[in-house]
Amino acid sequence: MTIQQNIVTHTFETPFGKILGLRENGVIRVKNIRYARSERFKKPVPVQTADFEISDKIPVCPQHVSPFLERLIGKTDVNQFISDESPQFLTITRPENYDENERLPVVVWIHGGSYEIGGGDLPTSDPSVWVQEQHIMVVAVTYRLGVFGFLGGDEDRPANLGLFDIIESIKWIKKNIHSFGGNPENITLFGQSSGGDAIAHLMISEGVDDLFQRAIIQSAPLGFRIKRTAMSADFFQKTQFLKDESDPMNMVDQYVNFLPSFRKYGLKTAMPFCTQYGHSPLCKEEESLPKWKENAKKYDVLIGFNNDETAFYVKTAEKGIYTYLPSTILDKIVSVTTKSIYGKPIDIFAQNYKEGGGNIYQYKINSTIKNHYIGASHCIDLPFIFENEAEWKSAGLLKDVPWEYIQENGKKLRALWAEFARNGSISEDFERPEVLELRKV
Template identity: 60%
Template structure:
């Protein structure tokens, strides 16, 4: 990669190889380190250590995907010139404070991005963890993995299911093995994910092959209400795309798989998220065993789980057709109902069942208290509070009429609380709460 003049670099001598990092804004970024490689519709193969120097590429690798106009309206435009399409997008990035004490081992937070299992990557400006790393003196690792038809639709010998989940597991193995070379504590790793990233983490908790890879989880806005009874929908969607093979052009796959999506009339709300983890296929158990698996693991993994107050508000209030034909009162009721069905009740049930099984679990709800904001507690509104980075959120529709000072003040307090949980598995009653947060230990 070409660096600007006077750019400072740092070379990490790791057991994986010599990895080049960039010093910037009091942190060191070692970006886009390949942890595995994969062929189309095949499981990932972990990369072996190398004697060569590893430098991050000029552009960020990203799994082939369709840009979502709704997502861009929610969180802002994506500069496509910064990304390069790669069907094997198994990369991680490590963000570390520039200065740490000798022999210090920092808590590690691993970010698993969301995007309905269909879009996104680990390195987006809206999830740049620089502020968090600087303020709380921890390490954040971001993970990219296969999404959509390349990572989360399968069920045959030629097209295995859950490939994106296998990618993440390989990333976690890499982190467990190598993070101490960056100053991280390999025995204190917390997974943090939002939306489908949170859903993936809930399923990683019960996946084969993850023993001792992480100690805690932070789950934001996981659509756990959509996880059951998906097998027929997945089978139908797979059949509709069975003509895609190893020789099919990538662009053709991305452009045409949506021609036969699952039907809302047939599958209801689940059709809104056609891709996802699939039970009855490795590394997951059968669907009827999931609850028991979570209960069995309750004493092993600390959990912080929750949601935003009006998760579906952007989807419904931003719809011109709905607002044209339905009164505001009906739309508001639909927002409350769908938020509870998809996110609220499943999170509460998960937390209470986990606690009854002896688990250490906290339940939270985030709600900005500004009533001139049209979307208040919408899906993804938690992200600017967690990650900061004002410039990345300038055009975000969900932040309309919310002053950045409000986000910054609440965000610093929220980041401190979440870091406290990542470091110890607990949050003190005396720790200051931001006004956007309702939090309780179950």
């Protein structure tokens, strides 16, 4: 256990023992709490006693560093991370200035990364500014990814293990968050990209009754969720030989060799891993929309996307066909693919949810910067919520974007999202950031 000498500690008394948090930058942070353990291709088993470590290392599921994301989001310092095949950890961030009688609204952050990369506690998703400003609590969850968490097909290699991890984390939060000042009856799941997709599917999963009240779903690629059965089965069969590989990083190194062969399945191969219908805890694919409608009165929902989502991929390519196309053609490709992967499926989801009697808000984020090449692309929403200039300033995503623009719009956006997390509604009196279109469906 390592503790930086210049950081003051705070002790939480919990039913399972004392847990140490660190006071830093106006918040108290409790890092690396283990909520479950797992063996390879087995469901998570909840921990029964306090199990945490204060460390400078961030636990993540075994994965490759993505050069593409390093260029657009930021350079990865591999020394910051520790790879763990059982990565069921969470980090709690709450305000330092806090009345012990309060019960703070709890926002549970489910990270994105195509179900393949990332972690809950990355520097680019530091919620400290949001927590201080809005007096909320944020819990960041890390879970299994890729072949470990989102590829399965039989009893020996079950599907949706990463989804089971997330469910176990929410159970832990529901049971224990009061010890840290959180309100277990006011829990909002908040996710971006595949994290948002996971939340949408948690809303129709078995075993989640009464675990959360609200959902904020940003840029979920719902257009990729359907007609995946053949591709997933093919991928599953071709990776069967990996199941007994002793080194998890060798598993990661080897599965990528099969990805080019899946291009025949179309655009969805851009996200080879996903939740799998017809496998626990999910229903069959054809039952999903009726199930969302049936459950609509259970959860308040805020859902939306960015106007130029796929510019993140199309307009930043360093090689391939996109580098030879004129800007007018690229704009058309971005418009069509953003609509098919994000816009239209989200419209269908929202309308279906409304027809079920659900309380749902729909938003879109636009770019108001003149001549901004990639506009409101995928991930542009993240620095608005997770304002951290030191981590975001060198991101290619924000090239030619003044930091003041991020600050001004981000502060207003964080206020709106926190208001929704508090009570499931957004007052017309709240000032809207210039980048945001928002309506109650």
